[in-house]
Amino acid sequence: MPSLGADMTAGTLAKWRVAVGDRISHGDIIAEVETDKGLIEVEVFETGVVEKLLVGEGEKVPVGTVLAEIGAGAATVPESASVPESASVPESASVPATGSASVPVSASESAAGSIISAGSSEVDLDGPMASPAVRRRAHELDVSLRGVQGSGEHGRITLDDLEGFPRGSAAAAIVGGRLRISPYARRLALERGIDIAQVRGTGLSGAIQARDVLSAKPSVQESGKPVSASERMQRAIAAAMTRANDEIPHYYVEQSIDMGNALTWLREANASLNVTERLVSGVLVLRAVARALRKHKKLNATWQGGKPVPSEEVHVGLAVSLRGGGLVAPALRNTDEGSLTDLMARMTDLVSRARSGALRSSELTSATITLTSLGERGVESVTPIIFPPQVAIVGCGATFERPWVVDGQVVPRPVMRVTLGGDHRVSNGHQGARFLSALDRLLQEPEKL
Amino acid sequence: MTSDEIRATLLRCLTDVAPDIADEEIEDDADLRDELDLDSMDILRWVQGIHKALGVEIPEEDYGKIASFEDAIAYVAARV
Numbered sequence: 418m419p420s421l422g423a424d425m426t427a428g429t430l431a432k433w434r435v436a437v438g439d440r441i442s443h444g445d446i447i448a449e450v451e452t453d454k455g456l457i458e459v460e461v462f463e464t465g466v467v468e469k470l471l472v473g474e475g476e477k478v479p480v481g482t483v484l485a486e487i488g489a490g491a492a493t494v495p496e497s498a499s500v501p502e503s504a505s506v507p508e509s510a511s512v513p514a515t516g517s518a519s520v521p522v523s524a525s526e527s528a529a530g531s532i533i534s535a536g537s538s539e540v541d542l543d544g545p546m547a548s549p550a551v552r553r554r555a556h557e558l559d560v561s562l563r564g565v566q567g568s569g570e571h572g573r574i575t576l577d578d579l580e581g582f583p584r585g586s587a588a589a590a591i592v593g594g595r596l597r598i599s600p601y602a603r604r605l606a607l608e609r610g611i612d613i614a615q616v617r618g619t620g621l622s623g624a625i626q627a628r629d630v631l632s633a634k635p636s637v638q639e640s641g642k643p644v645s646a647s648e649r650m651q652r653a654i655a656a657a658m659t660r661a662n663d664e665i666p667h668y669y670v671e672q673s674i675d676m677g678n679a680l681t682w683l684r685e686a687n688a689s690l691n692v693t694e695r696l697v698s699g700v701l702v703l704r705a706v707a708r709a710l711r712k713h714k715k716l717n718a719t720w721q722g723g724k725p726v727p728s729e730e731v732h733v734g735l736a737v738s739l740r741g742g743g744l745v746a747p748a749l750r751n752t753d754e755g756s757l758t759d760l761m762a763r764m765t766d767l768v769s770r771a772r773s774g775a776l777r778s779s780e781l782t783s784a785t786i787t788l789t790s791l792g793e794r795g796v797e798s799v800t801p802i803i804f805p806p807q808v809a810i811v812g813c814g815a816t817f818e819r820p821w822v823v824d825g826q827v828v829p830r831p832v833m834r835v836t837l838g839g840d841h842r843v844s845n846g847h848q849g850a851r852f853l854s855a856l857d858r859l860l861q862e863p864e865k866l
Numbered sequence: 867m868t869s870d871e872i873r874a875t876l877l878r879c880l881t882d883v884a885p886d887i888a889d890e891e892i893e894d895d896a897d898l899r900d901e902l903d904l905d906s907m908d909i910l911r912w913v914q915g916i917h918k919a920l921g922v923e924i925p926e927e928d929y930g931k932i933a934s935f936e937d938a939i940a941y942v943a944a945r946v
Contacts, residue, residue: 601888687926692917695926697906740886740903768907773885793905 455774734784879915
């Protein structure tokens with residue numbers, strides 16, 4: 418069970434996305450874990466074959482528990498490339514649409530990152546006949562092919578056969594990485610302290626409905642009172658922040674930044690952009706923070722084993738407030754690279770997944786700094802607490818029209834107050850000040866972001 | 867397209883952005899940002915959803931005209 422942040426002590430294995438015998442590679446999603454931060458997709462950092470699953474679906478285990486064993490598996494599962502093109506290749510491993518029964522699953526198909534690798538298709542050679550596309554779809558839909566009546570030639574299962582077929586597993590409510598639960602049921606679960614990973618859905622496709630939540634037993638704490646998920650999350654946040662305040666000697670520096678150029682550029686850019694590509698000002702600040710960090714490596718680091726480890730790459734964690742009171746800060750990897758349009762798309766995707774509870778494990782552990790923006794409601798500034806093991810945090814207040822002196826004249830300008838919280842074990846106020854000054858300069862030339 | 871159909875579509879687009887919002891929570895004349903705790907990215911995603919569903923493009927300078935649900939329905943009804 419991976420630690421998905423300093424505030425996590427245990428997690429519930431909600432669903433395995435692989436089975437024994439499946440070939441997996443670095444970066445594949447192998448399981449879903451229910452944590453205080455919602456449902457997290459767990460990636461694997463090994464390449465090999467799943468030999469044993471040691472923790473069952475629905476089991477809650479402490480961080481550090483071994484979840485599965487992965488072996489080389491060369492002896493049991495043949496490489497797809499080595500499958501002979503002779504008559505011995507069963508049809509189930511072939512592409513049926515063309516009618517040519519001897520085409521093996523190509524190596525490139527597994528390399529393209531599909532969840533079902535060529536290896537896993539072959540493990541199921543005795544199963545019903547179905548094309549790789551059908552198998553992939555079945556995996557997405559959580560449908561076991563063995564229960565499906567094929568309508569194709571020789572009983573081959575077609576894509577149409579899958580649609581509308583009931584999904585069978587115990588964790589059927591989780592489909593395609595999303596927990597199927599109605600908004601009302603989710604809120605009821607929060608209010609009543611029900612762990613939704615433990616609820617069996619009775620709705621369409623196993624979706625969890627209000628009545629399922631109402632008949633479920635709340636998770637109980639030692640004193641006997643139920644603990645709601647939002648309460649658990651708040652406790653986890655408090656634990657991390659207590660640790661931060663205990664361990665990190667914080668310092669703070671603040672700077673007011675004239676956002677006039679950035680907002681004018683943004684307005685003009687958005688006027689000509691398609692609505693689907695429109696940007697928000699937050700993405701400019703995010704990019705500027707990331708670019709400023711390139712030259713201020715002491716702030717872009719993590720504290721490991723009693724010393725700072727600077728990161729060559731910039732992965733800004735974005736503090737996302739969840740409706741209902743939670744807070745999570747997943748990372749946008751390589752925040753300083755790519756186009757602004759691309760960054761905007763990635764930010765939108767990350768925020769919506771943070772809110773729907775579908776983040777990936779690497780997103781919760783790879784941030785090298787955090788950015789928190791509380792300006793939406795008009796606060797002037799924020800004094801943020803560093804999220805361990807990071808060593809700095811940037812907080813933005815609202816952008817207000819202020820009387821500002823430009824070339825000796827007092828003029829109204831939109832101004833944003835930015836605060837840098839730094840860790841005195843790693844850097845001093847001077848470095849923090851230089852970072853803020855670099856951030857200011859970058860925001861004066863938004864066209865270069 | 868009737869006002870009720872537009873209302874239903876706008877609501878669906880809104881619950882796509884904020885799935886935890888229930889129909890009964892939305893007061894037609896309340897400020898959506900305050901009442902439903904929407905931020906600028908939520909509003910943008912809503913505007914994108916409306917564009918996709920109804921083909922109505924809402925420029926940034928008109929965001930003030932869709933501040934409440936009632937205003938948004940009127941705005942879209944005049945352009946759909």
